[in-house]
Amino acid sequence: MTTLARTRSWLGLSLAIGVFVACLLVSLAFGPASLSLHDLVHYAITGPVHGDPGNTIFWQIRLPRVLLAFIVGASLSVAGVILQDLFLNPLTDPYVTGVSSGAALGATIGIVLHLSELPWMAVLALVGGFATLGTVWAVARRRARIDVFVLLLAGVTISYLVTAVISVIMIRAGQDMDAIVYWLLGSFSGRSWPEVKVALFAVPFMIVPLFFTKEMNILLQGEKRAMQLGVEVETAKRVLLVAAGALTAIAVSVSGIVGFVGLVVPHICRLLVGPGHRRLLPMALLGGAAMMGIADLLSRTMLAPTEIPVGVVTTFVGAPLFVYLLRRGRKTA
């Protein structure tokens, strides 16, 4: 096993690409109205056509929703890798920075003010997310350095604070409360191209970390050692934290708070390709996308025509898996 590290990882990555493509096809094919592989190819080639119900399902409902799920899954998973490795804490997920709570607050305000149409929802959520990130950042900044442990604690604290504010709003919200709860649970229901357009802004933030894989590897030895080896640690931290924050804020703004993907997928990917980021980041990108795609598929098919919020599905799948991984990890440690 030890001498096979490289073989193992390339095998893992090929496997991931295979699984990714399979998930993409399955997610596109199944739903209340199933489409065959032949249909998929046909619709993809002909492009959007008016008046053909199958074509409309594919282009106006299925494809944007699946794309959105894939982008959100990839965003959360990549953000999870970045934050877990910057904080050197395996229990970190994208939501500990407080960004998600901030975004949720923005969205909650949007719902209460009946601005729950794009672009307002996305704008409010993004503003809330970045405002929280800025606050947490300011707290953690000392003498031009970001103390990641203070950042972690400040994030968790501000998260609680913002959640408390959301609770107050919910109590006062009356009939909007259902909408808020549903939004907080996370869902891709009814999302279409406008949300996809917002989500596409996440793509550059997924790509940027790929240029910092060496720095991220070296940072696994701690910030001081990284500086000794020549890494401009503060710069790297800033870029990576902003990337992770932006990915989280964008993901939350279009889908609500979908739990567990950002926590569990990075761990699964480490088991498959090891902790080196040159392979881990692409793997997390593919793995997060595939997992979210499948979770969304389950959410819309398991109790069809009723939809289960996707956050519930990821939690039901993710929680047992994570407990299993924790126990397994303890044995090998």
Add this chain to the structure above:
Amino acid sequence: MSGGPEGRAPGGQDHVRSGEDGAQPGEDGMNILALRDVDFAYEEKPVLRHVSFALRPGDFVGVVGPNGSGKSTLVDLIDGMLRPGSGEVLVQGRPAHRYRRREMAREVALVPQQFALDFDLSVREVVEMGDYCRAKSQQPDGDAESTLARLGIAGLAPRRFSELSGGEKQLVVLAQALRQRAGLLLLDEPASALDVAHQLQLFDLLRMLNSDGLTVLCILHDLNLAMHYFDKLLVLSQGEVAAFGRPQEVLTPELLEEVYGVHAYVHHHAGRTFLTFSPRRRREVRGRVHLVCGGGTGSHLMRELVDDGYDVSAGVLNALDGDEAVGRELGLPMAVEAPFSPVGDRAHAENVELMALADLVVLTDVPIGNGNARNVEGISGALAAGKQVWAAAGVRENDFTGTVAQLSGSGLRFFDDEAQLLAELRRRGRL
């Protein structure tokens, strides 16, 4: 680095001037590192004061000093991680804190005291992290494997770092630092967690690297290792440079007493010089013991008594006798006769005098022959004068003259072994 065609004189670094205090203006061109009157404080607590010294390319220098004397802070200042409060830290003539991290990593490589990496990375990946500061085109001297091979651990490359032993990890981190190809290597207590075999392996490797031109500055605690391996030692004491120079000139008992607050003794044995230590003497007077010994029968007792705080004297011993050598290293007053000569009048008189000063006279199980029978004569006199005298029971079998037998009945007390004697003395406290 390739600018210096002249090789280093073997085992020495004495260039035109002695390097005792090279931090003088105009010499920076020759110095790979120079500290000038450096002060540093954490918050309000001063850590380093007026530190000045310089290293030339090819220097092999150990840094010793008590815990909290500022050694690790010194390393962080040199590496530009900290900025001096006042004074200058110059690496290749340029202030260390002005370097960008990547540039600094090309000049100074560091092996840290603690190294934490809990992730499942391979040794090869860990070593390759050292390449970070170098562009890909700047890697003429082989890959990570070749660096591991240079350290004799090529076989570790595919292993997982987290599975290695402490000694192996230390060497892998050294390999990581060497990948930086910096001219100056700093090590912060690299040997502290290593067993003796790995310690020697590490320091031999450092010597080898040094002979290939690497300048080494290494913090360590073991003063004997420091003395054996390094060309020069820097002694830090309470944030100040207490000494900087050749080990045997620097590590004197006086300096060690001052810096560490312990008694140090310099021994020469089996072609080596080494140090041993005793705790600082207690203030109270415990009394004076005179040993009549020889042939190594008293060496251990001498040391034990000295460590326990007694004033110890001995005699008559022949010069170059084992006990005489130990007594000399411990700085004891002794009555000494020429080598292989019977006890003469002068030495005997001195011995009688020393006995008179003692509260207790101890006769070890030294063989008694014609050459040293006069020592027993001296003891007889001491007994007659009412002095306490204890003799090892074994001395009776080693007495080839019958003189000890004549002492029985005169108040002489026998003890079975050293442990019994020491226990009795410790019970009594003051003599």
